[in-house]
Amino acid sequence: MRRSVLQPWIGAETGCDSREALDRWQLARLREAVAYAKANSPFYREHLREVRPEDIVGRDSLSRIPFTTADQLRAGPQLWLCCGAAQVERIVTLKTSGTTSAPKRVFFRREDQERTVDFFAHGMGELVCPGDRVLILMPGKQPGSVGDLLERGLARAGVQAVQGGPVADIAACYGLLRASGCSCVVGIPAQVLGLAEYRTLLPPSERARLKSVLLSADAAHPALKRRVGELMGCEVFDHFGMTEMGFGVAVECSAHQGCHIRENHILVEVVDPETGAPLPDGQTGELVFTTLDRRAMPVLRYRTGDMGLLPAGPCPCGSFIRRMVPRGGRLRDRGRLWALDGVLLDCPGVVDYALEEGDGLSLTLLGVRPPELEEARRRLKQAGIEPVSLTSRAITGFSGTGMQKRTLSERSD
Ligand SMILES: [Zn+2]
CATH class of the missing domain: 3.40.50.12780 (ANL, N-terminal domain)
Known part of the structure; x- marks a missing residue:
């Protein structure tokens, strides 16, 4: 080394x-x-x-x-x-x-x-x-x-x-x-x-x-x-x-x-x-x-x-x-985004995700090919996370500069 x-x-x-x-x-x-x-x-x-x-x-x-x-x-x-x-x-x-x-x-x-x-x-x-x-x-x-x-x-x-x-x-x-x-x-x-x-x-x-x-x-x-x-x-x-x-x-x-x-x-x-x-x-x-x-x-x-x-x-x-x-x-997330990153970014096909919080957590998984939803759902459940809505879609690119650090309130798509 x-x-x-x-x-x-x-x-x-x-x-x-x-x-x-x-x-x-x-x-x-x-x-x-x-x-x-x-x-x-x-x-x-x-x-x-x-x-x-x-x-x-x-x-x-x-x-x-x-x-x-x-x-x-x-x-x-x-x-x-x-x-x-x-x-x-x-x-x-x-x-x-x-x-x-x-x-x-x-x-x-x-x-x-x-x-x-x-x-x-x-x-x-x-x-x-x-x-x-x-x-x-x-x-x-x-x-x-x-x-x-x-x-x-x-x-x-x-x-x-x-x-x-x-x-x-x-x-x-x-x-x-x-x-x-x-x-x-x-x-x-x-x-x-x-x-x-x-x-x-x-x-x-x-x-x-x-x-x-x-x-x-x-x-x-x-x-x-x-x-x-x-x-x-x-x-x-x-x-x-x-x-x-x-x-x-x-x-x-x-x-x-x-x-x-x-x-x-x-x-x-x-x-x-x-x-x-x-x-x-x-x-x-x-x-x-x-x-x-x-x-x-x-x-x-x-x-x-x-x-x-x-x-x-x-x-x-x-x-x-x-x-x-x-x-x-970010501090105010209390590590929640980090925990979601750990579960979702490890799932086959997921390259990013968008989330919204209203009456519960809504997640959209983004992938170059549509990510495998059932696998993601299983892993989320294992981690004690049960979103009210979980969808996925394929993306061909990213908008904005992507230079801002993500926060819970921000949609990342
Ligand atoms: Zn070193």
């Missing part, structure tokens, strides 16, 4: 060769980040009034820094800015589906984007080698979009990118995959599963051969990962990303037991979603993220509403770079 490719990169950037040294390094960067945010942003000047950087002396003292939330970000994103508008290279507006609340806006300076590009350049080393070609099935048309930054990172690593965009038409996308000769696909979990299912409908001579797949943008349930791997016949890696964090956060190594965090840029905590108290390693809670060196808009102790855990102990790959395991499901 190969050690995480992030370790030599993070080691070289930070000068740290041990867990203890990296912990000390992160705390020093955090003190600087707090001082920088207080000095330059109207929001943080008020928000951090009681916080003195010199009081942050250990991981235990992180809770001296008050949390930030998505609501605070929506209320006045420009107040978070630490620079003049002229220095902002890119603004990303995040619409929240199914709610009437104002969109979140996130600002990046050139050097903020540069750090993401650098992470992609190194992190993709888990999946590809110089000379390889990668099909990117994420938004990539605009400069500074996730697909564009990934292409720039890959170019730096000697890897060619083909921009496919999110999968609107499965057959057309599969045609592009074959014609482009790509050996790696980066995409949104349900969309990549759709491609993988489509592949099995073709005669063997027309099946694309991949060596790796990277799933991103939404937490991929282990059941979905396993099916993609079986149907595509290749190794499947997880990536955890979030727009507020500059898209890239953590990437899986070949041990496949969690995603290594880009700890030279981001500090990750897990807290009790009710009390906000820090949780010990190994316990599932709410993921809280802090940027250590963001210039345009530092994000300090940001409550993501996403569930996850930090595995205890070192990774079997031998790296001391901390890992995170996304547990999917």
Whole structure:
């Protein structure tokens, strides 16, 4: 097993060769980040009034820094800015589906984007080698979009990118995959599963051969990962990303037991979603993220509403770079979507599903071929889930960008 490719990169950037040294390094960067945010942003000047950087002396003292939330970000994103508008290279507006609340806006300076590009350049080393070609099935048309930054990172690593965009038409996308000769696909979990299912409908001579797949943008349930791997016949890696964090956060190594965090840029905590108290390693809670060196808009102790855990102990790959395991499901779902993912995405033929909650749960299973209803019904019952309505239908593509994390109220078709 190969050690995480992030370790030599993070080691070289930070000068740290041990867990203890990296912990000390992160705390020093955090003190600087707090001082920088207080000095330059109207929001943080008020928000951090009681916080003195010199009081942050250990991981235990992180809770001296008050949390930030998505609501605070929506209320006045420009107040978070630490620079003049002229220095902002890119603004990303995040619409929240199914709610009437104002969109979140996130600002990046050139050097903020540069750090993401650098992470992609190194992190993709888990999946590809110089000379390889990668099909990117994420938004990539605009400069500074996730697909564009990934292409720039890959170019730096000697890897060619083909921009496919999110999968609107499965057959057309599969045609592009074959014609482009790509050996790696980066995409949104349900969309990549759709491609993988489509592949099995073709005669063997027309099946694309991949060596790796990277799933991103939404937490991929282990059941979905396993099916993609079986149907595509290749190794499947997880990536955890979030727009507020500059898209890239953590990437899986070949041990496949969690995603290594880009700890030279981001500090990750897990807290009790009710009390906000820090949780010990190994316990599932709410993921809280802090940027250590963001210039345009530092994000300090940001409550993501996403569930996850930090595995205890070192990774079997031998790296001391901390890992995170996304547990999917938004906080308010209480893990219900994750549980449904575990049952439904494991059923033959299901690539995604739409759900509605009114007088009970109504489920529509979506597949490249119509999914097998009776098998799904049996497995749902086994898991204690009895929908009032269960139907299925075949789809030929996906609408929207698929970049938003799914929520219970949202229909995914
Ligand atoms: Zn590892």
